[in-house]
Amino acid sequence: MSTHNAPEIPRTAREVRLTEQLEGELTLDHFGIVQTPVPQPNVGEVLVRTDYLSLAAAYTDLMRPDCQLPVPPFLAGERLGGGAVGTVVRSASDKLAVGDLVHSMSGWSEYSAGPAEAYAKLPAGIFPSPAYFLSQGPTAYYGMADIARAGEGDVVFVSGAAGGVGSLAGQIARCRGAARVIGSTGSKEKIDYLVDELGYDAAFDYHDGPVVERLRELAPNGINVFFDNVGGEQFEAAVQTAAPHARFALCGALAGQIGGGRAAHPRLDLMRAITRHLEIRPFACYHTPEQVSAWYEHFAQWHGEGRLVFPHTTLEGGLARAPEGMLGLLNGRYRGNVAVRITSG
Amino acid sequence: MSTHNAPEIPRTAREVRLTEQLEGELTLDHFGIVQTPVPQPNVGEVLVRTDYLSLAAAYTDLMRPDCQLPVPPFLAGERLGGGAVGTVVRSASDKLAVGDLVHSMSGWSEYSAGPAEAYAKLPAGIFPSPAYFLSQGPTAYYGMADIARAGEGDVVFVSGAAGGVGSLAGQIARCRGAARVIGSTGSKEKIDYLVDELGYDAAFDYHDGPVVERLRELAPNGINVFFDNVGGEQFEAAVQTAAPHARFALCGALAGQIGGGRAAHPRLDLMRAITRHLEIRPFACYHTPEQVSAWYEHFAQWHGEGRLVFPHTTLEGGLARAPEGMLGLLNGRYRGNVAVRITSG
Known part of the structure; x- marks a missing residue:
C-alpha cells in the first residue's frame, strides 16, 4: 500500500449523469453535471483521477430503453459509463501504486474509486499520450x-x-x-x-x-x-x-x-x-482481454515502425466538454477516436 | 473396353430443350421435347442410358438471362442440364464398363454420350434405389x-x-x-x-x-x-x-x-x-468431390442405422413427365427430393 506523493485531492468533484433514457435524438438536455463527494478507497480499492475519457457512437445505444447490447445500459439518473484512462492517486491495494496509469470503464467523472481489479495497469512511455489507450x-x-x-x-x-x-x-x-x-x-x-x-x-x-x-x-x-x-x-x-x-x-x-x-x-x-x-x-465491440492485448501488441509495433498513425481528437476543457463532444461525434465533426481531456496537468 | 451384353439401343431418343430464357413465371411452354440421334461414343467415351433425372428449384435460376450462378446457365434452344443417374450401355473407355451405374450432369435426355471422366461410377447395392444418388x-x-x-x-x-x-x-x-x-x-x-x-x-x-x-x-x-x-x-x-x-x-x-x-x-x-x-x-450448392463424398459416407451410415430416411418422390412416366414435374416442385406439390424415372426397367 502506498499513499506517499499523493497529489492534492479535492473533497468533491464532478460527474455527468444521464437525465432521461434516450428516445429520439440526443440533445444537451440528456446530460446533467452534478458535484459529488470524492470517495475514500476501502481495503483493496484505489482512488483514480480521470485523465482522459473516451466518447463513442455506441454510447447512444446504451442510453436507449430498449438497448439490446449484452452489457449494462446507461440508466437515467446514473453516471454515464465508458472507457477512461486515469492516474492512481490513493491506493489501499498492493496491486496498484499511486502514480500508476490505469484503464477502466469508470465513466464520466473526475474521480472514481473501486477494487484494484477493475483498473488495468498500463505501460508508460510506449505512446505519445495516454489517450492512445482509449483507441477503438x-x-x-x-x-x-x-x-x-x-x-x-x-x-x-x-x-x-x-x-x-x-x-x-x-x-x-x-x-x-x-x-x-x-x-x-x-x-x-x-x-x-x-x-x-x-x-x-x-x-x-x-x-x-x-x-x-x-x-x-x-x-x-x-x-x-x-x-x-x-x-x-x-x-x-x-x-x-x-x-x-x-x-x-x-x-x-x-x-x-x-x-x-x-x-x-x-x-x-x-x-x-x-x-x-x-x-x-x-459483431459487437466487446472484447476479451486477449483481443485487447492482440491489438496493443500490433499497435505498438506498427506505430513504432511508422506504418500506422493514431487518428484522434482530444477535446480540451474538462468534463463539461463531454456532452457537446458526443453531439459533435454523432454529427461527424471529428476525425478518428475522440477523447475528452479531464485534467489539464 | 467392353461392348458385350449391350442392351438394345434405339437410333433416336428424346431430349427436352429450353424454348426461351425464363423472364417471368415458368410454364410448360418453356419446354420443348425433340427427337435426336443417339450418338456413338468416340474413343475414351461412353454412351449412357438415363435412368433417373433430378429436378431442383435452382434450375429456374439457370434458365434466367441474368443468371448469376457460377456455372453454365441453361440456354434457349439447348438441352436442359442437371443431375442424372444412368447405366453405361456402350463403352469405348477402359475406365467404365457396360452395366456400370454412373452419375453425371448430362441433363434432360434419354441417352447421353461423353468422356468417361464426366461420369462418376456409383457403388451398387448400398441404397434401395439409384435415385438415392440424386439426393440434395x-x-x-x-x-x-x-x-x-x-x-x-x-x-x-x-x-x-x-x-x-x-x-x-x-x-x-x-x-x-x-x-x-x-x-x-x-x-x-x-x-x-x-x-x-x-x-x-x-x-x-x-x-x-x-x-x-x-x-x-x-x-x-x-x-x-x-x-x-x-x-x-x-x-x-x-x-x-x-x-x-x-x-x-x-x-x-x-x-x-x-x-x-x-x-x-x-x-x-x-x-x-x-x-x-x-x-x-x-452459400451456393456447388460442391467439391470431397463434400459429395462426405455426404454419401454419412448418408450410407445413418440410413443403414435407421437414423435417417431419404424423403423423395419419383415421378413415373418417362422424360415427358419432367416439365410438369418442375412446375409441381415449384408449387410445393412433392415431398423431399424429386426425380423423374426415365426408364421403366
Missing part, C-alpha cells in the same frame, strides 16, 4: 483480423472510414498486406485526410451519388473485404459489388443510429449473397 | 455440418423443411446431436409428415400468422442454427429470434424465386445482428 483499435483489429481476415491481395472497403473505428480499420488492412483500401466518408476534407494522411488508396463522399456506382469505379473487380460502420445504402452497395467469397465484418450501423428505417434495416439481396458465397459477420 | 444431400450436409456447424444441444430452425434440401437438413442436424429441430412448411399434411416421419420436434405452416410469433412459441430461448431455403419473412423472423452467436446457413431463396421483391431482398436488422453477433453465411 481492439474493435478495428478484431473485426479486420479475426472476423474479416483481411490479408495479402485483398481489396478492402471501409465505410465510415474517418471515424474512430474506421480510421484504424483501413490502416490495419494495409499493414496486413491488403492490395487496395477504399474508404467512404462524408466530406471532401475527410477524403483528403484519408488519402493523404491515412494511406487509403481511394476514398469517396457517400453524398456524391449512388454508393454502388462509386464502388464499381473504384473496385472494378469487386471487393473482397467489407468493414461496415454505417449500414444502409453502403451495406447494400457492398453486397452488389462483392467478389466471390467476400468477407463482411459488420461493426456498426451509424446510418441507423442517426436515421433509423432503411438505414438500420438494409435489404439483403439473397440470390447475390448466395451465388457469391458471402460471409456476413456482424 | 451434399447441399444439406455441407450447409448443416460445415457452414452452420449444428451440433450437440443446438436449437435448429429449417425453413422449407419438407423440400429436397430441407427434409435432409433437419435430419442431419438431429443425427449430429441437435437438441431441438423446428421446421416450417406450407400445409398441415406436411407438418404431420415432418413430425411423424422425419423426426422434427415441431413444425408450423408459414401461412398461419407471423413467422416470428411461431418461432417465439416454439423456441422460447431462441434459435442457435438457421438453415434457410426460403428467405423473405422467414429470414427476418430468424434474425429476430436468434440466440447470441447463432449461425445462419442461407441455402436458397425460394420465396424470392417465386415471389420476388421483399422475399428475395429481406431486411437485415443490423443492430440486432450486431448485438447478437450472428454469423450469416449464404
